[in-house]
Amino acid sequence: MQKLTPWGPDFLAEISYGSDTDFTLLEWVFGSSGRRVQLTAMSQFTSYEILDDGQVRYTTNGMDSGTPWQGMPEEVTVRVLGDGDGVLAPGWTEIEEQRETVWLDPAQPLYIGASEDGVPAFSGRYEQVYDARMDADGLSFSFIPNGDSEEKFTSFFPAVTTIPGFSTSYDPDTGVFTLRLYNTCLSSGAPGTPLNDDLALMGYPENLYPYAFPAGSLGRDSHFLTGVVIREDGADTVVTAQLTEQAYRFTVETSNLGYDNIPSFRLVFREYNRDLDG
Structure with a gap:
């Protein structure tokens, strides 16, 4: 684990696996039950912040962890669906996300x-x-x-x-x-x-x-x-x-x-x- 950020009874965890610390992912952990919800894929984060209970905004540099490909930077807001006891309905997705258009300065390479x-x-x-x-x-x-x-x-x-x-x-x-x-x-x-x-x-x-x-x-x-x-x-x-x-x-x-x-x-x-x- 790279970093643990408390939020009331819950936590936002930044996690790496094995010896690869270049890429990490974010999980929301409910303190009441221990339920863990994966919020992101393995990424290289440039920033992230907690907005509310189970809601996080993050930015990445666009590097793909699965293939050696540099893509566009990302800006995403993700929200956990449900609570510490589980999802809203059986088989329902655990998160919803909103991706923002990332606008770049044409003067920057x-x-x-x-x-x-x-x-x-x-x-x-x-x-x-x-x-x-x-x-x-x-x-x-x-x-x-x-x-x-x-x-x-x-x-x-x-x-x-x-x-x-x-x-x-x-x-x-x-x-x-x-x-x-x-x-x-x-x-x-x-x-x-x-x-x-x-x-x-x-x-x-x-x-x-x-x-x-x-x-x-x-x-x-x-x-x-x-x-x-x-x-x-x-x-x-x-x-x-x-x-x-x-x-x-x-x-x-x-x-x-x-x-x-x-x-x-x-x-x-x-x-x-x-x-x-x-």
Whole structure:
């Protein structure tokens, strides 16, 4: 056990297992009965606080304990259902949680992707941009396997598909925001490639390869971004944009356009909000 915080007759326990102290979880312990309720998965907490009986707000750095993946930071409020004697009804869930959108400063660097010992690790997964476009409030991207070889194609599918690792940076002198998509190309494949043979069974268009997404401008300027350009840079794809004065914060939303074969994500920007930002 890492830490025990009393709250009336109850306790909030931060617990680690074995010799791994990098990741811990939170449990609520009822002093009246000894009932223990797990509130979180194994995480790296940046803060947590008790709000009320059985109610805790916590934040994490987004590191996944099950896979070496650095995700978005989290802000969650979790509440125990029931009391020291048990849940509200047999078979009912023990907790309910509310996840808040985490808004980041675009001037601060961000890395999302594979990680080893907290350090970015650019995996052997190869991807290709399927679509990239301007939205009213940001940018959207979707991805397919790299079709240059069977090895690169199959690297897309270990366990589950996911977006490529990426990083963001900002140059305060020029106002340029840069997104780098690692191991990601704009074009791949060749006419007559055998990779086209089974694509329909996998949910892709027939004769997908060769496929190319054009380098250059992503279209007209938006409320938050101007001069958006996409290009290849070695093994990576890079997107640059000029941030407008309205681009105060941004977040990342991930999804999948197919069953599990076209991962996608959005960068969503917003203006300064007095209620959120003080």
